Amino acid sequence: MKKALTMMEEELKQAFTACGYEEKFAKAVLSNRPDLCEYQCNGAMAAAKAYKKKPIDIAAEVANKLSDSRIFSMKEAVMPGFLNLKISEEFAAGYLNKMAGEEKLGLDEAENPETIMVDYGGANVAKPLHVGHLRSAVIGESVKRMGRFLGHKTIGDVHLGDWGLQMGLIIEELRDRKPELVYFDETYAGEYPKEAPFTIGELEEIYPAASAKSKQDEAFKERAQTATFRLQNGYAPYRAIWKHIMAVSLADLKKNYASLNVEFDLWKGESDAQEYIPDLIDDLIRQGLAYESQGALVVDIGEETDSKELPPCIVRKSDGAALYATSDLATIIERERDFHPDRYIYIADKRQDLHFTQVFRVAKKAGIVKKDMPMAFLGFGTMNGKDGKPFKTRDGGVMRLEHLIAGINDQVFKRIMENRTVTEDEARDTARIVGLAALKYGDLSNQAGKDYIFDIDRFISFEGNTGPYILYTIVRIKSILTKFAENGGKVEAGRILPPASDSEKGLALQLLKFNEVMETSFEDLAPHKVCQYIYELSNEFNRFYHDTKILSEEDPARQAGYISLIMLTKDVLTTAIGVLGIEAPERM
Numbered sequence: 001m002k003k004a005l006t007m008m009e010e011e012l013k014q015a016f017t018a019c020g021y022e023e024k025f026a027k028a029v030l031s032n033r034p035d036l037c038e039y040q041c042n043g044a045m046a047a048a049k050a051y052k053k054k055p056i057d058i059a060a061e062v063a064n065k066l067s068d069s070r071i072f073s074m075k076e077a078v079m080p081g082f083l084n085l086k087i088s089e090e091f092a093a094g095y096l097n098k099m100a101g102e103e104k105l106g107l108d109e110a111e112n113p114e115t116i117m118v119d120y121g122g123a124n125v126a127k128p129l130h131v132g133h134l135r136s137a138v139i140g141e142s143v144k145r146m147g148r149f150l151g152h153k154t155i156g157d158v159h160l161g162d163w164g165l166q167m168g169l170i171i172e173e174l175r176d177r178k179p180e181l182v183y184f185d186e187t188y189a190g191e192y193p194k195e196a197p198f199t200i201g202e203l204e205e206i207y208p209a210a211s212a213k214s215k216q217d218e219a220f221k222e223r224a225q226t227a228t229f230r231l232q233n234g235y236a237p238y239r240a241i242w243k244h245i246m247a248v249s250l251a252d253l254k255k256n257y258a259s260l261n262v263e264f265d266l267w268k269g270e271s272d273a274q275e276y277i278p279d280l281i282d283d284l285i286r287q288g289l290a291y292e293s294q295g296a297l298v299v300d301i302g303e304e305t306d307s308k309e310l311p312p313c314i315v316r317k318s319d320g321a322a323l324y325a326t327s328d329l330a331t332i333i334e335r336e337r338d339f340h341p342d343r344y345i346y347i348a349d350k351r352q353d354l355h356f357t358q359v360f361r362v363a364k365k366a367g368i369v370k371k372d373m374p375m376a377f378l379g380f381g382t383m384n385g386k387d388g389k390p391f392k393t394r395d396g397g398v399m400r401l402e403h404l405i406a407g408i409n410d411q412v413f414k415r416i417m418e419n420r421t422v423t424e425d426e427a428r429d430t431a432r433i434v435g436l437a438a439l440k441y442g443d444l445s446n447q448a449g450k451d452y453i454f455d456i457d458r459f460i461s462f463e464g465n466t467g468p469y470i471l472y473t474i475v476r477i478k479s480i481l482t483k484f485a486e487n488g489g490k491v492e493a494g495r496i497l498p499p500a501s502d503s504e505k506g507l508a509l510q511l512l513k514f515n516e517v518m519e520t521s522f523e524d525l526a527p528h529k530v531c532q533y534i535y536e537l538s539n540e541f542n543r544f545y546h547d548t549k550i551l552s553e554e555d556p557a558r559q560a561g562y563i564s565l566i567m568l569t570k571d572v573l574t575t576a577i578g579v580l581g582i583e584a585p586e587r588m
Helices: 004-018 043-051 055-065 089-100 131-149 165-177 200-216 218-232 236-259 270-286 324-339 350-365 401-418 424-444 467-486 502-512 514-523 527-547 556-579
Strands: 028-030 039-041 072-078 082-087 115-119 153-157 290-293 296-299 313-316 343-349 375-380
Touching (some): 004 028, 055 072, 055 082, 089 502, 089 556, 115 324, 131 153, 131 375, 131 401, 131 424, 131 527, 131 556, 165 200, 165 218, 236 401, 270 290, 270 313, 270 324, 313 324, 324 350, 343 350, 424 467, 467 556, 514 556
Parallel strands (some): 115 153, 343 375
Antiparallel strands (some): 296 313
């Protein structure tokens, strides 16, 4: 099903070409003066220069050609050469009826579906998820879902940090605490235990203790570095400990990501790419791309079009150790072998911009991917407290993500219980759904690359541009439909009638934008555009609701049209929040 905007521009193109002008001038945009018109075309202004005519004369010619338009009810040329347009009520109703009958509400899936690799998450094993992991998880999940909604094969990979110095630190701290374990007995030749010698709680306490010790005890740090080296070179006792760390950590990570309604197709880590690193290094040297610099092996990434000098990418340190860049390049080799992606999208802190520029350029330079491979880095800003500094707990620590979620749920639960109309158990379930919407929408409604203030009071408000407000709008529609059914009405998709009021027209116009918004938001990797759309749609619905007596409407056909219109509104809102990884409760 064509986008409504595409259909508008097709009719404008016919009018422009019929008047002897190029169709490239036929662009429709939302009006910045909604008091005057709904859409406008400014093409006559540009065409005037090309054809040496007055803009107003060109606009008038085109308006005259549109006199029989089935899409535009108003087409008015105004000084100095704007073409003001209003959508026909009949066209709007016809388009919405088609939307309601389509599986994806009128959205056409991609003609040439792509395999897209989305790299997000990036948590380190043996550490609990904290607030710093929130943005990569929720932004990445929404990008993945947006791609899938458009028909692409979108693969999400958590890409765990599971192969660095933290492993050696844990191993050596474990040795100090439990030296009797068989992993530290050089003479032990039996099978290693299947059960881990620690719980997740112990593991999460071991790592920070070991990290702090390494900063004060140089000998301990050297032991940890040696242990990391032995682990990475296949030493069996340490591999056994590593497997325990992975099993215990993954179970906890999966539970915490699930609480965010975030799912990964792949639970790969840096360790999975290690086997590709030796050949990668050899290939970079063989191609003459890698050379020694101060003992390290580096690859130049500079290009003639660069506005500033970029440092080379270090692929091997002077001590022979690989770096994050090496691991990321090896991971691309693995992904090319296993999935043959058409596109890559990486989501991480925007401070990693140089890192990914280096990785992408080396990958293309070395022929790991095609030179024209689309590789996008979506860098996100910082979640700050009200003081403008990175969000911390009251005692200055980094808050665990599960504690943040629990705190929001408790706040929402209290608000629900203030107007108690449900049982405590239902209130708890609803608070979990609404709390998660508050948290995720509060993040996603901001442009990803910008820092934002985490304001729990604003996020959980049932008014304004918030998750709870969106959910309340959906629940309000559900309530109307329930009452309609209780009064004997049939809740079924019928014929949506041409809008009869300004608020009904406003709601219809907002619904018309749905598939355009979904396509554009994914093209721009911009979940905040979906948020802005559903906020505006919610506003239009609530204006229509307050202006219209839906349940007491006496004209059966008109009432049936209202019911069909709000059913479509509910479906659009529910679909859009689903793409963001948010769900709606039945009641609030």
